[in-house]
Amino acid sequence: MNAVRLTPPASPVRDQSVRASIPLASSKSESNRALIIDALTGFGCELQNLSTARDTQTMIRLLHSGDFTADVLDAGTTMRFLTAYFAVTGQHKTMTGTPRMCERPIGILVDALRTLGADITYLKNDGYPPLQLNGFRASEINQLSIRGDVSSQYISALLMIAPMLPQGLTLTLTGAVGSRPYIEMTIAQMVYFGADVQADWQTNTITVAPKPYIAKPYQVESDWSGASYWYSVAALAQDEQAEIELLGLKENSLQGDSAIVAIMRSFGVESTFTDTGVRLTKRPAEASLSWDFTDCPDLAQTVAVCAAVKGITLTLTGIESLKIKETDRVAALQAELQKIGAELVEVETNHRYEVRTTTLSSQPHAPLIHTYDDHRMAMAFAPVAMQREIIVEEPGVVAKSYPSFWNDMAQVVTVTEVPNSANATV
Numbered sequence: 001m002n003a004v005r006l007t008p009p010a011s012p013v014r015d016q017s018v019r020a021s022i023p024l025a026s027s028k029s030e031s032n033r034a035l036i037i038d039a040l041t042g043f044g045c046e047l048q049n050l051s052t053a054r055d056t057q058t059m060i061r062l063l064h065s066g067d068f069t070a071d072v073l074d075a076g077t078t079m080r081f082l083t084a085y086f087a088v089t090g091q092h093k094t095m096t097g098t099p100r101m102c103e104r105p106i107g108i109l110v111d112a113l114r115t116l117g118a119d120i121t122y123l124k125n126d127g128y129p130p131l132q133l134n135g136f137r138a139s140e141i142n143q144l145s146i147r148g149d150v151s152s153q154y155i156s157a158l159l160m161i162a163p164m165l166p167q168g169l170t171l172t173l174t175g176a177v178g179s180r181p182y183i184e185m186t187i188a189q190m191v192y193f194g195a196d197v198q199a200d201w202q203t204n205t206i207t208v209a210p211k212p213y214i215a216k217p218y219q220v221e222s223d224w225s226g227a228s229y230w231y232s233v234a235a236l237a238q239d240e241q242a243e244i245e246l247l248g249l250k251e252n253s254l255q256g257d258s259a260i261v262a263i264m265r266s267f268g269v270e271s272t273f274t275d276t277g278v279r280l281t282k283r284p285a286e287a288s289l290s291w292d293f294t295d296c297p298d299l300a301q302t303v304a305v306c307a308a309v310k311g312i313t314l315t316l317t318g319i320e321s322l323k324i325k326e327t328d329r330v331a332a333l334q335a336e337l338q339k340i341g342a343e344l345v346e347v348e349t350n351h352r353y354e355v356r357t358t359t360l361s362s363q364p365h366a367p368l369i370h371t372y373d374d375h376r377m378a379m380a381f382a383p384v385a386m387q388r389e390i391i392v393e394e395p396g397v398v399a400k401s402y403p404s405f406w407n408d409m410a411q412v413v414t415v416t417e418v419p420n421s422a423n424a425t426v
């Protein structure tokens with residue numbers, strides 16, 4: 001099994017404090033929306049700064065492939081957005097992915113697409129990929145209710161194809177709405193490309209008029225989810241003079257994960273926006289934090305690990321959707337936090353969790369962190385190396401969203417490949 005050993009920086013001495021300038025990957029979420037909309041214009045847009053993330057590269061490849069089978073690998077947005085796109089454009093495709101992707105639910109989206117006129121059959125288990133798309137004949141229905149509490153990706157997928165429907169679409173979201181900033185990102189990008197979208201967040205109703213997109217140039221922003229690992233690096237830097245510059249981020253972002261700015265203020269990181277991005281410096285940290293991750297589920301792992309190492313008592317709510325992502329992220333965090341002397345416990349049946357530090361400083365060996373085929377497990381634990389050596393298994397998982405992550409990490413810690421971690425001295 002491959003792994004990387006991450007060794008902390010030498011103790012800071014004058015003029016040798018932690019300084020780094022990080023180019024960051026661009027946002028795969030923005031990229032994948034821009035690519036679907038571009039395809040619906042007949043590929044007339046000039047998309048700049050598209051992500052090099054595997055999820056985006058897979059989207060590009062599949063949009064241009066004439067193959068009957070579309071294998072999205074482990075990319076959730078690629079699966080959900082392409083299913084809607086291939087359906088509305090009447091393409092006959094088999095949609096499949098990794099074994100884990102075939103455990104991630106898609107029934108809510110398939111039901112909605114069928115109601116709108118798509119012919120879709122399940123090839124294995126009802127409600128899950130693989131799927132067979134057999135064409136599209138638009139129905140009379142242009143109003144749908146859809147659950148908002150499982151994955152916002154179903155809603156984004158339907159919204160993006162809605163301008164192509166003969167009567168447009170009115171979606172009413174039922175239940176609690178999770179990952180709402182991602183729906184707002186979808187709407188903002190649709191409007192940028194000329195769509196007519198009215199969202200009423202009092203009634204959770206979104207109406208899209210039948211009106212083709214207008215092809216335009218579009219510049220993708222850097223990835224705030226990827227930026228979160230650098231906030232954690234800054235929070236865990238022992239050196240009070242630490243200064244990290246993250247390039248290509250904007251203060252007014254479409255990405256809800258820019259919430260990391262507010263979260264990490266409590267963890268002792270100050271953000272200053274510049275012409276080129278954001279500069280992170282240190283400030284005093286607080287002793288505890290409660291945060292609702294409903295709007296920003298992809299930040300939960302970063303923040304949980306960082307709190308564990310800093311000894312900050314963290315209360316997390318809104319993390320239910322973590323169980324159906326690349327892995328069951330709650331279970332994965334529970335198992336791996338133990339290895340760094342911390343625990344994630346459910347304190348009430350009401351989905352409220354707490355991170356508590358137990359024996360952090362007394363552990364003699366470098367812990368070996370499993371990554372569960374989940375890029376965010378690898379990247380969330382990497383900043384621990386600002387304080388103690390750790391070994392992260394299967395480091396290649398980061399390619400899903402942030403392929404240059406380990407190169408960038410090498411600016412702040414020593415990164416050494418361990419070809420076979422079973423033989424590693426831990």
Ligand SMILES: O=C(O)C1=C[C@@H](OP(=O)(O)O)[C@@H](O)[C@H](O)C1
Nearest residue numbers: 029077151152153179182298321
């Ligand atoms: O629409 C998007 O780009 C995403 C939405 C979120 O998923 P859910 O809506 O399933 O929470 C997020 O976790 C994922 O990484 C990207």
Ligand SMILES: C=C(OP(=O)(O)O)C(=O)O
Nearest residue numbers: 074075076077298325326
């Ligand atoms: C959940 C994620 O992605 P997706 O759902 O698109 O696979 C993620 O990137 O953390």
